[in-house]
Amino acid sequence: MSLTQRLSGGTADYLDQRTGIGAAVKNFARKIFPDHWSFLLGEVALYSFVVLLISGVFLTMFFVPSMNETVYQGSFATMHGVTMSEAFKSTLDLSFEVRGGLLMRQIHHWAAVLFMAAIVTHMFRVFFTGAFRKPREINWVVGSVLLTLGLLAGFSGYSLPDDVLSGNGLRIADGVARSIPIIGSYASYLLFGGQFPGHALIPRLFTVHVLLIPGLILALVGLHLLLVVLHKHTQYPGPGRTDRNVVGFPLFPVYVAKAGGFFFIVFAVIALLAATFTINPIWSFGPYDPSPVAAGAQPDWYMLFLEGGLRLTPGWTEFVLGGFTWSFNILIPGVIVPGVLFTTLAIYPFIESWVTGDKREHHVLDRPRNAPVRTGIGVALLVSFLVLALAGSNDIIATNFHLSINDITMFFRLFIFLGPILGFWITKRLCLGLQRRDRELVLHGHETGRILRFADGEYVEVHKVLSEDERWLRVQHESRRPLQIAPETDSRGVVRRGYRKDRFRQRVSQFFYQDRIEPITPAELAAAHPDASQDVHGAMRGAGNTQVGADVPMIEPEVPMIEPAERRP
Amino acid sequence: MNAADSSKDLTVRADGGQQPARFENPGVPEHRERLADADPAAAKRAERQVAALFALSTVGTIGFLLAYFLAPPGQSVASIRTSNLLLGLGLTFGLLGIGLGAVHWAKTLMSDHERIEERHPQRSSAADRAGAIAVLKEGAADSGVGVGRRGLLKGALIGAVALLPLSIAVPLIGNIGGDWNTNKFRHTVWRAGRRLARDPSGTAIKASDVTIGSVFHVIPDGLESEAHPLDEKAKAVVLLIRLDPRDLNETPEKKSWSYDGIVAYSKICTHVGCPVALYEQQTHHLLCPCHQSTFDVANGAKVIFGPARRPLPQLPITVDSEGYLVAQSDFHEPIGPSYWERLK
Secondary structure (H helix, E strand, C coil), X not given: CCHHHHHHHHHHHHHHHHHCHHHHHHHHCCCEECCCHHHHHHHHHHHHHHXXXXXXXXXXXXXXXXXXXXXXXXXXHHHCCCEEEHHHHHHHHHHHCCCCHHHHHHHHHHHHHHHHHHHHHHHHHHHHCCCCCCCCHHHHHHHHHHHHHHHHHHHHHHCCCCEHHHHHHHXXXXXXXXXXXXXXXXXXXXXXXXXXXXXXXXXXXXXXXXXXXXHHHHHHHHHHHHHHHHHCCCECCCCCCCCCEEEEEEHHHHHHHHHHHHHHHHHHHHHHHHHHCCCCCHHHHCECCCCCCCCCCCCXXXXXXXXXXXXXXXXXXXXXXXXXXXXXXHHHHHHHHHHHHHHHHHHHHXXXXXXXXXXXXXXXCCCHHHCHHHHHHHHHHHHHHHHHHHHCCHHHHHHHHCCCHHHHHHHHHHHHHHHHHHHHHHHHHHXXXXXXXXHHHHHHCEEXXXXXXXXXXXXXXXEEXXXXXXXXXXXXXXCCCCCEECCCECCCCCECCCHHHHHHHHHHHHHHHCCCCCCCCHHHHHHHCCCCCCCCCCCCCCCCCCCCCCCCCCCCCCCCEECHHHCCC | CCHHHCCCCCCCCCCCCCCCCCCCCCCCCCCCCCHHHHCHHHHHHHHHHHHHHHHHHHHHHHHHHHHHHHCCCCCCHHHHHHHHHHHHHHHXXXXXXXXXXXXXXXXXXXXXXXXXXXXXXXXXXXXXXXXXXXXXXHHHXXXXXXXXXXXXXXXXXXXXXHHCCHHHHHHHHHHHCCXXXXXXXXXXXXXXXXXXXXXXXXXXXXXXXXXXXXXXXEEECXXXXXXXXXXXXXXXXXXXXXXXXXXXXXXXXXXXXXXXCEEEEECECCCCCCECCXXXXXXXXXXXXXXXXXXXXXXXXXXXXXXXXXXXXXXXXXXXXXXXXXECCCCCCCCCCCCCCCCC
């Protein structure tokens, strides 16, 4: 036995005698995880968060969270003699005096930008593949809370340097707080410890940013990962993949190396961004002063949708009623729109399971095309987010493309309603089209480009039959069908209770699943070319001129009925 | 659109009968060997590549340390950018070497045989559930709760626990808003006779300094001697603009608020409080750069576009005996964003 073997054996024995960790290692070390690039999105978010913690600790060693005024005398000559807060001065010092400080600042900010981007893309991966379905609904909610916490972490963080740009952002936050009915002005005082800007805000934001929010994020990330381990990871459909297994590679050594290595790659990309792209150059903005403002000012990208909402909502939505001011021009974009957007996202799994009446566990992911309405809803949400974000950059668009800012704003005011509807409709049609394409491929195989001429003069193209694995991917899913409900009246013509509720649920269910394409069944495939088993080349006479789509069966639903007896009290 | 889309057009499938209803899962595909599995030379090559990547990391870290000691930032922005670039590239290669090396190792040399693990339903077994209920019942019985006669005990405990957080919440809420005197929203430091001064120099402005079409960013004279200059500045900043008096449409009651075509408006937007800083001389429009609310200075600063609802409040001005511009009074309404009790 070598020395290292003896040493590691000794350590393992020592630990196990005191913790019983052996059982956990036995169960966990060779746990199987499936492989797919889209599963890395969540990892990017996790690793960006680790980078945020590392760079954040570095920054706290030098940042002074104070609004006390001081006169700058540091090494950045341009600002000599300028009065500024200690927060701003220490941020300047972090950039100019602390060697490597600017790199850490830029790493921290780029990591935050990437953190939010990874959360949002990860969330949409989960959404579009239906990974939020039972048993993962709770984990989806945990993720939604993490998204909100990420927004707060970002906003509280980039406000800390007390520069003109972030100061105006805080002033906007003050305006939004004041618009809240009844308690608005008190909400503003609560935030700032008195009048804006006061002296309390930066120290308060600091505590929120370095203790409260990261603590919550850390706890919820722990819960998020624990649930992933409990549930075992979802997997994409494919040969051998079922709802009762997980196919992939063991944690040790494959994912220790891959995921561990990926952490360093994510960190490296953030470091490269920080090395080559300037972010938040506060020395060119200057310290906060309530008077100046820069044209073309933008928040970080994940706050743009709020900014866009504020720019779009017309002024006439503010009115006076009963002597009190109702500022819907701020309440709608500042409170109602984000509230509706985030609530819809967070509760979506519950809506969908109510609509389908499906109480089974799902571990094989949906291909987005096989859930056209869900995919459409996801795109609609994305489009509204995108339109609002673009509206938040309307001045940049106007100056870069020489367009009238008023025209752009009017267009977005219209498109915030039209865009999501269009996005939904186009996506749904695309999904149905892709499903038809799958049917065609399964029925008729790949085009080979080989043309045969028959003795009677007819030309046909040879089609190559799909391999079993290729076909399985396109036929494995279940086509969901609208719910059926018990009739309105019983045999004696008495209207039953709860019929209206059931009727509503059925209507929603019809919206989701009325338009659908069934996957090819073995019988259909056999009917399409009875000689397929003998014909190696899969040459099919007349197959080319059949319009696929016209023969797609739409089936009268034979679906689970909600009987009155089945309904919960 | 073809018929298949329409939910009304439902055709019934003809079923052969002997075919199964669904296709069968073909099972996990056979393992395909990689180059490094079959060819020992390829495996050796991959090993060398992994080692080279780890070595790249070491080079990166040494580069970082060299940059730290040999290229310190100087006085200029350019020098900190250079330092930042060199440190950042060193760190990037230091990280990238380890990351790519580990992933390359996993992909070329570690076993890539797919394995299958069974899943089990998430719910615990019936026996476990029954056991859980049994121990909870046992515990409840031991505690004496749920017997019914302990209603008083339960009520008292819930009441006590519900009240306790007040000891933290009351002082927190009591102090967190400062003096909670939101009446401060209604007033600024402008008073009758207070001179208008340039922002940020603080020098007073004479009416004769203001030519037609010019704009001044204004603060109250002597702002620095206020108790909280920044808080007061946040409310009191004003834009001073001189128009040709013929272009100026004034309501009769505000006729006396301007002086010879010079008007002063609050610089704080009535939307969410950004400084309204962009003046278009030809159209007399003021534009807020944050959310593009546009105000017409020639017409009482009324809103002509954007999310703001109310005109910018006007500061009544005149000149004193030495020809300096002075305020006639404070603003006649709260400046800045709307809030619930603004008109009370």
